[in-house]
Amino acid sequence: MAKRIIIVGGGTGGTMTANILASKLDSEIRNGQVTITLLSDSPVHVYQPAFLYLAFDRFYEDEFTRSERDLLRPEIDFVVDKTTGIDFKSCFVQGASGKKYQYDYLVLSTGSYPDPSAIPGLEKGGDWFYTQEGAKKLAKKIASFEKGRILLSVGVPHKCPVAPLEVIFMLNDYFKAKGIRKNIELYYTYPIARLHALEPVANWAVGMFEKEGIKSETFFNMESVDPEKKTLSTLEGSEVPYDLLIAIPPHKGADIIVDSGLSKSGWIPTDKQTLKVTGYDNVYALGDGTDLPISKAGSTAHFEADVVAENLTSEIKSGYPAHFYDGRVLCFIETGLHEGTYVWFSYTTPPNPAPPSKLIHWMKLSFNRIYWMAARGLM
Numbered sequence: 001m002a003k004r005i006i007i008v009g010g011g012t013g014g015t016m017t018a019n020i021l022a023s024k025l026d027s028e029i030r031n032g033q034v035t036i037t038l039l040s041d042s043p044v045h046v047y048q049p050a051f052l053y054l055a056f057d058r059f060y061e062d063e064f065t066r067s068e069r070d071l072l073r074p075e076i077d078f079v080v081d082k083t084t085g086i087d088f089k090s091c092f093v094q095g096a097s098g099k100k101y102q103y104d105y106l107v108l109s110t111g112s113y114p115d116p117s118a119i120p121g122l123e124k125g126g127d128w129f130y131t132q133e134g135a136k137k138l139a140k141k142i143a144s145f146e147k148g149r150i151l152l153s154v155g156v157p158h159k160c161p162v163a164p165l166e167v168i169f170m171l172n173d174y175f176k177a178k179g180i181r182k183n184i185e186l187y188y189t190y191p192i193a194r195l196h197a198l199e200p201v202a203n204w205a206v207g208m209f210e211k212e213g214i215k216s217e218t219f220f221n222m223e224s225v226d227p228e229k230k231t232l233s234t235l236e237g238s239e240v241p242y243d244l245l246i247a248i249p250p251h252k253g254a255d256i257i258v259d260s261g262l263s264k265s266g267w268i269p270t271d272k273q274t275l276k277v278t279g280y281d282n283v284y285a286l287g288d289g290t291d292l293p294i295s296k297a298g299s300t301a302h303f304e305a306d307v308v309a310e311n312l313t314s315e316i317k318s319g320y321p322a323h324f325y326d327g328r329v330l331c332f333i334e335t336g337l338h339e340g341t342y343v344w345f346s347y348t349t350p351p352n353p354a355p356p357s358k359l360i361h362w363m364k365l366s367f368n369r370i371y372w373m374a375a376r377g378l379m
Ligand SMILES: Cc1cc2nc3c(=O)[nH]c(=O)nc-3n(C[C@H](O)[C@H](O)[C@H](O)COP(=O)(O)OP(=O)(O)OC[C@H]3O[C@@H](n4cnc5c(N)ncnc54)[C@H](O)[C@@H]3O)c2cc1C
Pocket: 008, 009, 010, 011, 012, 013, 014, 039, 040, 041, 042, 047, 048, 049, 050, 051, 052, 081, 082, 083, 084, 109, 110, 111, 112, 129, 130, 131, 159, 160, 163, 254, 255, 256, 286, 287, 288, 289, 296, 297, 298, 299, 300, 301, 330, 331, 332
C-alpha cells in the first residue's frame, strides 16, 4: 500500500515542503508507492511580507496572492478542508467537511497569528500591518497623517522579528519624502532592555536611531490601550499618549494545536534538529507554529522545508531520517524606502548586520517578486 503523506497548512512552509517532496519522490509517486495530500483552510496563498509594503501603498493584492492549486506540482492532491482534529494514535486528520484523512507521515505547518484581543483596548485603539485588512486600514492613516506622535509597540512572541524596525525606518523615509518629518515624532518601543531581541541588531539600530532622530523606550510591554484618551499603558507603569498607535500584537499558534491536545501553549513541541514533533515519530513540524528558539520567519520555514522534505525522503527510501536543521535564518531588513541590510544567523552563529545599501534593498524587493519560485520549490 502507498505511504500517505499529509501536510496541513498551505502557507510558506507547507507549500514548499509539498513541492520539494514531490520532486524528490517523483518516481515513488509515479509508481503508486507514495501519495502527497496538502490540506489548507483557504484556496488562496498569501505572501505575508507584502503587508509591510501594503501599509505604504507599495504592494497590491493581485501581486501578493496566488491560487494555492497553481503553486503546487500537479501530482500533489490539494484539498481545501480546515483541519478540526488530529488523532495521533490512529493516525488521521479530521477535516471540517467530516472527512478523515489517514496518514503514514504527517507534516504540520499551521503558522502563527496576531492576537490583538490579548491587549484590552488594542482592537479599538490601535493599528497593525500584520494582517491584510490591518495593513490596508493602516495605509490610509499613514497617508493622511500630518503631525503628532506615532507610537510603535511590540508584543511577544511575533513573527518577522525585524519588521518593527523596518516599519519605523520606512515611516522615517516616507515622511521625509513628503517634507513633513519635522512635524512627526517617531516613538519606538521594545519589550526588553534593548532595541531588538538580537543583540547585534539592537546595537546597530542605536546608531540609526540617533542619526535619524527616532525616539525610543525599552522595557515597554503593552498592558492596555485607552482608545478615548489615546494612551497606551505598560506593565512597567508608564502611560504614553499617541496620535497613531502602530502595534505588533502578540501572536498565538493555530487553534488546531491546542484543540488536538498537542500542546497547551499553542506552540508545537519540536525537536530543534530533526524537526520531529516530540513524542511522535511519524510527525514533523516547521515554520511559525513550532516552539523552537529561533525567529518566526519565512526564511526559517524555507530552510526547514528542505530538512523535512529530505528527512521524509530518506525515511521512505532508506528507512531512517538523516538530515538536521541548524537553526539557519536569513532576514532582509529595510532601513528606509531606498536602502536595506540583512542578517544571517543560526543556532550557533550570531547575526551581524551588513552596512545598509541600495543593492540589498533591491535584493529584498527582488525576492518579494521571485517568492513564487521559492514556494514552488525551485530555489
Ligand atoms: C508583515 C509581515 C512581514 C514579514 N516579513 C518577512 C520577511 O521579510 N522575511 C521573512 O522571512 N518572513 C517574513 N514574514 C513572516 C512569514 O510570512 C512567516 O514566517 C511564514 O509565512 C511562516 O510560514 P508558515 O508555513 O509557518 O505559516 P503560514 O505561511 O502562515 O501558513 C500557515 C497556513 O496554515 C493554514 N492553517 C492554519 N490552521 C489550519 C487548519 N486548522 N487547517 C488547515 N489549514 C490551516 C493557514 O491558512 C495558512 O495557509 C513576515 C510576516 C508578516 C506578517
